[in-house]
Amino acid sequence: MTANAKALDQWIRGRFIDLNTALEDIYWCQEDRANTEGVGDDLKQMLLTEGNELITALLAEGNTDEGFEAGFDLLGNVGFFMAACRRHELTEPTRETHSPLREASALALQVGASVGMIPRFSTAHLTTHNCAHGGVAKSFTHGEDEAVFNEFNTRAILAYQRASEALLRVSRLGMTSPVAIDLLRNAKDALDDVYASNEQLNARLNVDRFFYSVRPYYKTYRVGHQSYRGANAGDFAGINVIDLLLGLCRGDDAYYSQLLVDKMLYMMPDDQALLRDVLRRRSLLSELKEELSQSNQWPHQAQTIRSLLDVVDAHGRAAQQHHDLLVDKFITKPSKAMEERHHGTLTASGPPLPVLLAALEKLRDLRCARQRSDVKTAYEDVELLRGRI
Ligand code: HEM
Numbered sequence: 001m002t003a004n005a006k007a008l009d010q011w012i013r014g015r016f017i018d019l020n021t022a023l024e025d026i027y028w029c030q031e032d033r034a035n036t037e038g039v040g041d042d043l044k045q046m047l048l049t050e051g052n053e054l055i056t057a058l059l060a061e062g063n064t065d066e067g068f069e070a071g072f073d074l075l076g077n078v079g080f081f082m083a084a085c086r087r088h089e090l091t092e093p094t095r096e097t098h099s100p101l102r103e104a105s106a107l108a109l110q111v112g113a114s115v116g117m118i119p120r121f122s123t124a125h126l127t128t129h130n131c132a133h134g135g136v137a138k139s140f141t142h143g144e145d146e147a148v149f150n151e152f153n154t155r156a157i158l159a160y161q162r163a164s165e166a167l168l169r170v171s172r173l174g175m176t177s178p179v180a181i182d183l184l185r186n187a188k189d190a191l192d193d194v195y196a197s198n199e200q201l202n203a204r205l206n207v208d209r210f211f212y213s214v215r216p217y218y219k220t221y222r223v224g225h226q227s228y229r230g231a232n233a234g235d236f237a238g239i240n241v242i243d244l245l246l247g248l249c250r251g252d253d254a255y256y257s258q259l260l261v262d263k264m265l266y267m268m269p270d271d272q273a274l275l276r277d278v279l280r281r282r283s284l285l286s287e288l289k290e291e292l293s294q295s296n297q298w299p300h301q302a303q304t305i306r307s308l309l310d311v312v313d314a315h316g317r318a319a320q321q322h323h324d325l326l327v328d329k330f331i332t333k334p335s336k337a338m339e340e341r342h343h344g345t346l347t348a349s350g351p352p353l354p355v356l357l358a359a360l361e362k363l364r365d366l367r368c369a370r371q372r373s374d375v376k377t378a379y380e381d382v383e384l385l386r387g388r389i
Helices: 003-013 015-028 041-061 068-087 102-115 144-173 178-204 207-218 238-246 254-266 269-279 284-293 301-337 340-345 353-367 379-386
Strands: 221-223 226-228
Touching: 003 015, 003 041, 003 068, 015 041, 015 068, 015 207, 041 068, 041 102, 068 102, 068 207, 068 221, 102 221, 144 178, 144 207, 144 238, 144 284, 144 301, 178 301, 207 301, 238 269, 238 284, 238 301, 254 269, 254 353, 284 301, 284 379, 301 353, 301 379
Parallel strands: none
Antiparallel strands: 221 226
16 A cells, blocks of 8 residues: 555544544534534535645655555545435435535546556445454445444345356256255255344344434445436345346346446456356256256256245345345335425435335345246246145
8 A cells, every 4th residue: 555545544543533423423413414504614624635735745656556456545545525414414415416525536436447446435344344443344434324224234245146156067967957955955054144143133233223324324425527326235246146046137128237237346256247147147047947847857857946045035134224224214205204394315226215115125025036027027927836736
């Protein structure tokens, strides 16, 4: 890390967090907790001036090419600064046509293009690639709820990744291999871990603290002239690898593949490559259906079918929990209590909440293989399998 990059990193891990925390304390004590206008202006100016100074020095340094890790880390630090400016409404994408953070935008665009990701901070910066020092990972504030949110997002992402790796191995071995049953059990166990981790998140996260003091850092912001949607815990390939390999979602479904295209550059480059590879593979569901239709028999056939269905059910259960519990309790319900004038900036991706909720509901139903008259789900195929055991 160059001296300038190190100086920014130290600032982000120290003073930056202190300033954001002080601002959060002010917002929290207001009657309208979502208001950021006309309060804490001195603190906001310090954040802006100090961050800009460090970034201007880095921009002047030019491309020092210290490798992918260093570039990725720097992108995260510049992104944290830009996201905090957005949170405190020092920038506001609907108010501007260009980000007023000119130096930060230039640096983020240069580094983003060079590492192969969007020029903003992404979920990996806060979760799977957030390197802790002395037991403390990077964050926006000292708030306990932010730490809990990131810790349990990381656990759930890693568990999804474990499940996706096991399914990928099945895809190489073939569904009728006796070893596939072991791997399908691994995948189911990992998805049960997602569920258990989300239950803990649900128990430990304070609704209002999350809604008013954590979530606002994940909003859309501009880099240069373009707006980039906020980060969400779903910006990794594993969950889509599971959707596709289980045959619950299909790459030839424009709704679903549009979602993949949109999230591609929000993921780490190796996740991007993984997702592309899986889009070229056949699903385990379709492989199993074909084996059964050829009236092939294999000794452990019922066990193979049961094991695949166990994974499908575990995936559906976690998807239902995400939507019916987490989204409902931590977004939908508190948004009803929030003043109407703030509703425009409610979601990370930008669409109005009812539109976003309908899209998330559709994903939940695809993952649960639910019967729907308006969406083609894997309901019939899954029921066919259930009938074979
Ligand atoms: C308090 C906890 C959580 C809340 C309130 C929440 C809420 C949301 C919301 C509102 C979205 C849509 C984002 C947008 O476009 O604006 C979303 C997306 C997503 N979240 Fe969460 N989330 C939570 C935790 C998690 C966890 C722990 C995971 C597991 C890795 C997760 C996985 C996903 C995925 C994969 C997506 C993308 C859409 C999809 O493929 O389903 N979320 N979440």
